[in-house]
Amino acid sequence: MLDRLRGDIASGTLDETGVDLTLNGLPEAIDRELRRALGYSLRPVINATGVILHTNLGRAPLADFALDHVREAASTYSNLEFDVASGERGKRDVHVDRLFQKLIETAAQDGIQPRPHTTSTIVVNNNAAAVLIALNTLGEGGEVIVSRGELVEIGGSFRIPDVMGKSGAVLREVGTTNRTRISDYERAINERTRLLLRVHRSNFAIVGFTEQPSLAELVALGRERGIPVMEDLGSGALFDLRAVGVNSEPGPIESLREGVDVVTYSGDKLLGGPQAGIISGRRELVARIRSNPLFRALRVDKLTYAALEATLLAYIKQNHDSIPSLRMMRVPVEQIECRARAVIAQVGGSLTLEVIEGESLIGGGSAPGATLATKLLAVSSESSSAGLIAERLRTFDPPVIARVEDGRVLLDLRTVFPEQDEAIVRALRTIPA
Numbered sequence: 001m002l003d004r005l006r007g008d009i010a011s012g013t014l015d016e017t018g019v020d021l022t023l024n025g026l027p028e029a030i031d032r033e034l035r036r037a038l039g040y041s042l043r044p045v046i047n048a049t050g051v052i053l054h055t056n057l058g059r060a061p062l063a064d065f066a067l068d069h070v071r072e073a074a075s076t077y078s079n080l081e082f083d084v085a086s087g088e089r090g091k092r093d094v095h096v097d098r099l100f101q102k103l104i105e106t107a108a109q110d111g112i113q114p115r116p117h118t119t120s121t122i123v124v125n126n127n128a129a130a131v132l133i134a135l136n137t138l139g140e141g142g143e144v145i146v147s148r149g150e151l152v153e154i155g156g157s158f159r160i161p162d163v164m165g166k167s168g169a170v171l172r173e174v175g176t177t178n179r180t181r182i183s184d185y186e187r188a189i190n191e192r193t194r195l196l197l198r199v200h201r202s203n204f205a206i207v208g209f210t211e212q213p214s215l216a217e218l219v220a221l222g223r224e225r226g227i228p229v230m231e232d233l234g235s236g237a238l239f240d241l242r243a244v245g246v247n248s249e250p251g252p253i254e255s256l257r258e259g260v261d262v263v264t265y266s267g268d269k270l271l272g273g274p275q276a277g278i279i280s281g282r283r284e285l286v287a288r289i290r291s292n293p294l295f296r297a298l299r300v301d302k303l304t305y306a307a308l309e310a311t312l313l314a315y316i317k318q319n320h321d322s323i324p325s326l327r328m329m330r331v332p333v334e335q336i337e338c339r340a341r342a343v344i345a346q347v348g349g350s351l352t353l354e355v356i357e358g359e360s361l362i363g364g365g366s367a368p369g370a371t372l373a374t375k376l377l378a379v380s381s382e383s384s385s386a387g388l389i390a391e392r393l394r395t396f397d398p399p400v401i402a403r404v405e406d407g408r409v410l411l412d413l414r415t416v417f418p419e420q421d422e423a424i425v426r427a428l429r430t431i432p433a
Contacts (some may be wrong), residue, residue, distance in 0.1 A: 001030050038087045044237045045399040046420050049410025050374060052328050053364025057401065059268040060364075063091050066273070066310035070235030079337035085270040093290070095305050099312040100280060103238065106316075107253050120171060120286040121255060121306065122279050123267070124298040131160075131232050132167050132263035133298055135195070137289045138228060138262070139169030142194030147180035148173045149212070150199035160199055160232075169194065170433070182213035182221060189225055198260075199230040200250065216359025219259035228261040228285060235364070236278060238315050244329045246362065246370045252280050261285055267304075269364045272323040273311035274304050277317045328363070328414055337375040339413045339421055344377070346425045350433040352380045372414070379409040383432050396427040 005022055008014045014022060022029075045057060053059045062070075073080075083090035100121040124130050135144060144164060151173065153159045164171045172193070174184035185196060196218055215231070222229040237251040249270065252263045262285055277298075279289060289295070314322050321327045337355055343420045347431030358376035379389055379402075389409045393400040400423070402411045416424065 003034055023333055024417050045401050047415045048400055048411040050360040050415055051363035052325050052415055053269055055364055060272045062307055063324055064320050066307045069306045069310040070303050071128045073302050078302055092432040093122050096310050102316050120283040120284055122290050123300050124277040125300050126275055127264055127266040127277040129298040130279045132163055132295045134163055134262055134264055134279055134289055135167035135169045135294055136291045139194040143172040143192045144169045144195045144197050145172045145185055145188050146197040147175045149177050149180055152199055173286045179211040180196045182217045185221055193227055196227055196229045196357040200233045218343055231255050231260045233263055233265040235269040237270035239320055239326055267308055272325040274306055274307035276300055276304055331414055332374055333373050336413050340375055340377040341423055343421055347428045354378050360412055374412055374414050389431055393427050
């Protein structure tokens with residue numbers, strides 16, 4: 001801090017009055033600098049953007065019971081790879097595989113195939129890793145057929161063709177960007193074909209003059225030719241999103257029901273758990289993937305297993321509202337409006353605040369085009385621009401992240417935890433009228 005002050009004096013930035021003011025504020029400035037330098041860089045923020053699975057803000061927040069299980073597993077020793085009954089070494093997969101078996105068994109009781117004893121599930125560190133190891137295991141040295149309309153790019157400029165290249169599999173594109181038929185796949189099959197790949201367009205939609213073979217057609221072709229079918233779902237919903245008005249987002253159990261041999265999906269998107277890449281499918285194929293040396297490099301630790309196990313148990317108990325991201329999707333618009341008006345009443349008349357119609361997004365590369373009706377808290381000020389208001393909110397402790405549209409700052413309380421409303425009020429009170 002002294003070096004900075006000396007530099008300002010030497011450059012003539014500060015006059016005598018400015019130097020006196022800076023010296024008087026030096027103790028407070030040093031205190032702030034120490035707190036910044038010795039504090040955590042990764043810290044909580046308030047997500048008022050209305051994007052439920054905001055990739056930049058950490059995607060799905062974990063439930064309290066999941067955090068409790070993580071703390072329990074992390075603070076002492078655990079049976080991560082130990083079979084307590086036999087006293088011998090075990091496999092870490094069992095902690096979540098057994099729960100996926102229960103979920104599939106529940107579906108089977110409702111007349112939905114496949115039966116649980118034919119499937120297995122393993123976990124790696126994210127869905128890109130799941131796709132990489134599955135393609136490397138099942139397609140290395142051969143061709144993997146995929147539609148041109150599914151050669152997607154996900155966040156961080158990671159592209160499916162690049163992942164396939166690293167896997168050692170040869171990409172065989174078929175069809176066109178907007179139209180691919182089952183006959184395109186059929187004509188491309190040759191003696192080097194190892195896999196038929198379906199990639200879910202999780203972060204965009206193609207509309208208009210389009211065509212895509214059904215999953216049933218792809219599975220039938222794979223069975224006829226003896227070629228496994230793999231689907232990269234990306235999001236992997238275990239919750240029926242039709243309950244919140246989203247009709248076009250498939251889930252892994254539905255894909256397995258259709259006969260897909262291997263499905264890959266994320267743990268921290270629509271599933272609402274920790275970051276993880278989940279691979280479910282035919283037991284013998286999943287066993288081959290697990291035996292790949294890459295599995296050792298890509299496997300997850302006890303903290304991820306603990307959080308994922310707890311989240312899956314909530315699904316088994318059908319306690320969907322205990323999972324924060326699912327609960328946010330189900331919040332009634334009337335409740336959001338009531339909270340927004342309560343915030344306005346507490347802030348007072350220093351700012352121009354109003355409640356307007358708006359839309360929330362699921363986000364996280366999930367359900368492209370799907371929106372949820374919401375009420376937005378619109379903030380404006382005669383003395384501050386929308387950019388300055390948004391900046392002021394970001395520099396509050398904890399930072400409040402909002403969005404700016406049409407010259408106003410918009411806050412969507414759908415993605416704000418109710419106990420954080422008070423912090424929203426305090427942050428807004430710091431903004432000059």
